[in-house]
Amino acid sequence: MxxxxxxxxxxxxxxxxxxxxxxxxxxxxxxxxxxxxxxxxxxxxxxxxxxxxxxxxxSNFRALEEQLYAISDPYHERYGAHLTKEEVEELVxxxxxxxxxxxxxxxxxxxxxxxxxxxxxxxxxxxxxxxxxxxxxxxxxxxxxxxxxxxxxxxxxxxxxxxxxxxxxxxxxxxxxxxGTFRKLKSTIHSVTAADSQIQSQHSPPIVDLATGVTVDASCNTTITITCLKEIYNAVNYTPSAHVGNSVGITGYLGEFANRADLQTFYADQVPAAAAANSTFNFISVAGGLDPQDPDDAGGEANLDVQFAFGLSFPVPSTFYSTAGSPPFIPDSGTPTDTNEPYTDWLDFILSHPNPPLAISTSYGDDEQTVPESFARRACAGFAQLGARGVSLTASSGDGGVGDGDPDPATQECLTNDGQNRTQFIPGFPASCPFITAVGGTVFFPERAVSFSGGGFSNYFARPAYQDEAVKGFLKALPKGTYSGLFNPNGRGIPDVAAQSDFFRVFIGGKPFSIGGTSASSPTFIGFVALLNDGRLKKGLPSLGFLNPLLYSKAVSGFNDITTGHNPGCGTEGFNATKGWDAVTGLGTPDFGKLLKLVT
Structure with missing residues (x-):
């Protein structure tokens, strides 16, 4: 039975x-x-x-991560021995x-x-x-x-x-x-404004930073140009090459299109050699990204990014990526497909590309808490793969200070999205990814932190070893109990570095505008990274690749420490810029001359 x-x-x-x-x-x-x-x-x-x-x-991402840190550590015997596309793919x-x-x-x-x-x-x-x-x-x-x-x-x-x-x-x-509400990181505090057709001459004498001895034209305190940035960051006499295998790229999303005629107008205004050469960028469409050239389609974000990144690095070969799509679904429009954040489409594409640009900037992002942690970690792993292949990635740190970017203090609640509605500082993503170099903002000369500079600490990613000493020093100097419970002291610190972020003279639809935001800082910094790569390639050295382990160690002396200003938000004064690393301007702003000597 x-x-x-x-x-x-x-x-x-x-x-x-x-x-x-x-x-x-x-x-x-x-x-x-x-x-x-x-x-x-x-x-x-x-x-x-x-x-x-x-x-x-x-299957073997931990091994990839170990190799990434080895080849990005300037004191490691494997420094600069970047992996091939095939080696990376085998590991993941x-x-x-x-x-x-x-x-x-x-x-x-x-x-x-x-x-x-x-x-x-x-x-x-x-x-x-x-x-x-x-x-x-x-x-x-x-x-x-x-x-x-x-x-x-x-x-x-x-x-x-x-x-x-x-x-x-x-x-x-x-x-x-x-x-997520994937968005441009152009400051909503300092919006786009029309600028004078000609840069107003200053009758004031040049400004001298007594701490560094750097001399800058007085106009740079009201209008930022390519010349201003080269003066502020000690790169006036450097001449890069177009023929050493170098490259630089900018990502574009959300219907932001870079206009070639505006780039020529910008070059005529600020980079005469590029205008004379009729220089332009290589365009690549991702997932059906468009390339309209009507002046009415010119994007303030896209034009800002390409004009300053490519203007600083001219004649380094440059590429603008136009990625189609945006998350919102329109119920009554018959939208055929609902997609993820568009930057994942770009990440898919660039990882499949055999020869991506050696330095790439993005000025878009989300509040970290609106992105599921599982997704943030996988996207971050994609950025690590690019770093392992020798690509330097920068991202804007955000324009909400320690907050969520709402310019109205009455509505900037900074509440958590976990159902508990706790008040908490709001870090940004992808800036919080430890495999990206997050760029905060400064203003004026001598420089000070700009109030909207995104900064703080990740709630998803633990503090990486490369910034452990620097961030611990900052936390130790904070008065006991400062903002207790409002941030994660064990999280990855944001930003890593900073650059100018306001009063950028940008041409849109043939007319000059003044734009502010950390969306200016990231392409500015990537422009100088492209110049540093130029110096290395001329000497037969590999590209810099993943920057952060270098920046926090051998290259730390190549930065101008910013010690004034703060980044208010969430009903607080935010963090203060202080000696050493801080959660407003990171390690500071680049001194190109010093950095060039340190990396070559």
């Missing part, structure tokens, strides 16, 4: 083992509290197409078992190999499927969510599940729980 019972149960057991993944018991993979500021507008249309990205665990490739398990799961939902786009390393899978299918796959329910402040809409869920047998084979899936 007992034997007959066992025999009769065997087919059921075999059937259970043979069931496709879609019939297995699901378990929650990730869940978030509905974030503050977002409300449900209605159910997501069943036929709405979602571009779903699935991250498989990277998923385990075959993960590939097979996820492929079988997709197949059980009718998604064949021809429907799957795989990254070169195979660690990201992308499929386009209707909401109705995604809801079944992830045992969830999508809604259209509306952002109260901006009026924008996105299609998201607050939790999703996976079959239990898949949990260890998937790191994350998006778009699901990401409610």
């Amino acid at each position: 007992w034997l007959n019972s066992v025999v009769s149960l065997l087919p059921l057991a075999i059937l259970a083992l043979a069931l496709p993944s879609k019939d297995c018991e699901h378990q929650v993979k990730e869940a978030v509290v509905p974030p503050r500021g977002w409300t449900i507008f209605g159910p997501a249309p069943p036929d709405h197409i979602i571009k779903l990205r699935i991250a498989l665990p990277q 490739a998923p385990h075959p078992e993960s590939v097979d398990s996820v492929t079988d799961w997709l197949s059980s939902h009718g998604i064949g190999e021809g429907d799957i786009s795989r990254s070169p390393a195979g660690d990201w899978l992308t499929i386009k499927v209707p909401v109705s299918v995604v809801e079944t796959m992830l045992d969830t329910k999508y809604h259209i969510w509306k952002h109260t402040a901006s009026g924008e809409y996105i299609v998201r869920t607050t939790s999703y599940s996976l079959p239990k047998n898949l949990l260890e084979h998937v790191d994350l899936i998006q778009p699901t729980t990401m409610f």
